[in-house]
Amino acid sequence: MRPILTLVAVSCVTFLSAQITIGPADMPSAGDTVRYWNTSAIGIDPAPTEAGYVWDMGMLTPDVEAADTCISVNSTPFLYQFFFNNMILYPNWAANYAVRGQEFNFQMLTLTDVFDYFKKDATGFRNVGFGANVNGVPTSVRRMPVDHIHHFPMNYDNMDTSYSEFTVAVPTLFSFTQQQTRFNHVDGWGTLYLPADTFEVLRVRSVLQRSDSVYIEQFGQGFAFDEPETIEYKWIAVGMDEPVLQINSTGGQATTARFFYDPNDIILSVPTTQEVAFSAQPNPAQQSVSFSIPVITSGVLEFRDATGRLVGSMRIPSGSTTVRQDVSGFADGTYVATLISSSGSRSTRMIIQH
Template sequence: MKQLVTLALFTTATLGQAQITIGQADMPSAGDTMRYQNDTPTTFDAGDTGPGHIWDFSNLVPQGEGADTAVTVASTPLLYQFFFNNPFIYPDWDADYAMKGASIGFAQLQIQDLYDYYKKSGSAFSNVGFGATINGLPSSVQRDPVDHIFRFPMDYGNVDSSFSTWNVSVPTILYFGEEQWRHNTVDGWGTLYLPADTFEVLRVESRISRSDTIYVDQFGIGFQLPAIETIEYKWVAQGMDAPVLTITTLAGNPVGARFYYDPTTIATGLNTVINSDRALRVMPNPADQLAWVALPVDAVSAQVLDAEGRTVLNVPTTGRQGNTSFDVSGLASGLYTLQVTGRSEVRTVRLSVQH
């Protein structure tokens, strides 16, 4: 009988799922920091997707932490800003923020201290170019056309493509140019489980093909490198700035995973633990009215906390074990933390409330 009740609660929670829409407000702004962890999955089924889907990546193992910070365009080197802080002459390249990028270098070309520039609007989120020190000279380099990373509004079933190109020329030395084709398909929506969090997401398949052209002045020869296709699978959630999970594949094999992982610890008189308990699940998530949590057997108390860490709702635990319901209809829409205190540890999970 208990198994039947649990199944019924899970079914009700699953039916409570609703497809989300991603837009401009869900992209980064200057001042935002996006923390992530890296892992290298040994297997990945790209076809595991669809509407109302559940993806369980709770077995990903944090193997290296990183962070990207969006900075104001004005805080980057002045000569980098030429195309990206000039809304009257170059409105299509007027960037909203910049982000530190990786240096590029080979033989006679060194591109260092690089910043990528990004623009967001009601119709797209785009990489409009970069600024860098190229062979010792600060330079501003447009993507023309720009690379549209996402088109908005983003919904399940959307398909779009983007072509972009950029080039640099070092007089008497060489010319280097890159062409890129991006094809996006929003091929799934549903719930994503990560080691420390649960999100309602859209999944985007991005097929990216790049081809480089090099001309060496010294030898009077040029050549084009064959296009190489990589595929990025991105799970995008509302209000999270960056995809909460990205898996990159090459020739069908996963070569890396990058996922959201909140490193916040909770200091209590009990053992302090990172909020990474894989067994703590809330359904549905996002929730509108009733939500369910599977309480651990040693649960002493449970609270919903707001962004400031204040208790806004107490969840009953006395005499409860297994799926316990609680009503979030009185909470404002937003992101919360459900904290469950046991006899020896504290568990947390992210909870989204949407009305």
């Protein structure tokens, strides 16, 4: 269910970001489909954060469309379900749903038709294992112990550590083992602006350290190697199933991003002459800025500096098409102007240079 933004008026109009709490109801369930865009994150610094922060990610460009479809465990291949559909023998691995996973090839090992299995309850959200055709043989592979992706209830400044591992064996040939340690820190909360959506979020920074090892039975020996450290920056909103934004960083460099979208939100075509975009002119500005306002009933125009601090606001009367803001008292720098109304919010950047 998508969140609805409501404006409350008490003598004057204000808009305040509030800290949220995330629980199992905010994670996916069987039957859910989460749509998102994949794009490059090169050049983006995902690290800045704090309590009450504003992340402006409106610069993200939709690239490749994708979707995660969550299915019931019973809908996956029968032999995959061995660990994940048996509450009596394997209660810690009894999954709530499954989703298509990434296929994998390493030396003589091939994993195809992969499904990842997930379990959620009042204590947390876990990846309990996966099923795959391992060199053509249907196989159920559990994580022992399981990977605790999130602990619940999730609140600002929570920290936790989770160790997990799995082993895939090809009888008489070799086995492959991956060990993983996850370090989670809920290091921020605030407002996230995406190209077509705005969310109140918790920000989670997950550091993943993985080590892979291979044991060759024929020679009675094995070898191990560490993978590059991966950091997942995740922005999580109430009721949205998956992070509304996730940026992955490897070796200190942001590489990829995926962000939520509603097919009706992001318009890739050129607007017609009748449509009015929310924009600021002149830009850069010295003394005042004029804003072109789309058709709205009424709303609030907020101004925040690069740190997310609210530096000003003004009420927009119903039917307004242009408003002017005095910025002579604003310090030089980049600001985000956000138009908030009952139909949602829109943001644009403005630069002040005196």
